[in-house]
Amino acid sequence: MTLKNKNRIFLFLFISSAVIFLFNTALLFIAAASKSIVPPTSPMRPFVLIPRGNLCAYNFNSSLAAILLFSLSAPALSIIIFKGFEKTSSLEILFFSGFIVSCITESARIFLPLFGFWKTNSLSLIYIGRIVAAGRFLAPMSLFFAAVFSSEEELQNAERNIFVLLASTCAFGFFYPMDTTITTSTCTVLWGFRKFFAAIRVFIVIVTVFSVLAEAYSKGIKEIYTKALGLGILSAGYGLLCNTDCWLEFIAAVALYIPGSMIYLKTIHYLENTWN
Structure with missing residues (x-):
């Protein structure tokens, strides 16, 4: 993939995610003004x-704050990468676009409490659940692909690997079982095999971190250890933010998610500039 096309991808991500954030914020204010925000009753x-x-007492507003933070972080990360990596054709950054897309999918959760949408038990709830599930599978997979398929040998296979990443994510979201009769405190519907889904995501993150650590050990470059640290902090913050339903959890998630993102991206930027 050419440098020009990579920059176009992140410019498109910035514009589209910024529009989605503004739309979500406006919709939330309209619903609040009309007193049409209906929190789920006795959510799981x-x-x-x-x-x-x-x-860690349940607080509905903390869940809304987490959703809005995800929606805001997508354009913020996109413009940071567009400006900071404008002259860098890094495959790691290209795969990181999948993580940004996963942040955008989290904003779909905001529709459940607005206008009492969670009460409908319609196909729309299934679609929202599948979008969020696909995004939560895409996030760790994007980081995994960035760690494993970002070498120079994989440069010619970049488009193929991106297709595999997106196709597997879409297939996962389409086929994964949903239970729309149960609404969670994080404004989602319940997924089938919930513990299995969580274990798979944690396993992917662990494998990714160990892959980066193995690379750091084999190459003897201490900055790669820093990248592994940033990756771990980012993943922990992302996971907490996905499950935020109280203010303490929100604070802990923000304290990990933002620094983790910055450490990870800054380290990649440093390594790209050093090697190139």
Whole structure:
């Protein structure tokens, strides 16, 4: 893929994600003004940071804040990469576009509480659930592809690898079972084999981090260890932000997600400039 096409991809991601963020924000304000925001009744909490005590008491507004942060981070990351990597044809950054797309898919969750949409139990709930599930599979897979398929030997296979990444993600989202009768505290519908889905994502992240560590050890470059650290912090922040339904969890997620993103991207930028 040419440098020009790569820049066009991230410019397109910035424009489209910025429009989606503005649309989501406007829709949220309209629903709030008309008092049409209907939180799910007795939602299931998929994950609790601290199971006992009141530190992690459920708060619906924290879930909305997490969704908006995802929606905002997509254009922010896109413009940072567009400006910072404008003259760099890095395959790692190209695969990272999949992670940005996964952030965009998280914004689909905002439709469930608006106008009591979660009460409809319609096909639209299935579509939203599948979009979010596909995005949550795409995020770790994008980071995995960035770590494993970003060498110079894979340069000629970039388009093929991107196609495999997107095709597998779409297939996963289309076929994965959904249960629209149960709404979660994070404004999603419940997925089948929930623990299995979570285990698969964690496993992919662990394999990705160890792949980067193995590369750092074999090449003897300490900056790659820093990239592994940033990758781990980013993944932890992303996972917490996906499951945020209380303010403590939101604060912890932000404290990991933003620094992790910056460490990961800055390290890639440094390594690209050093090698090139």
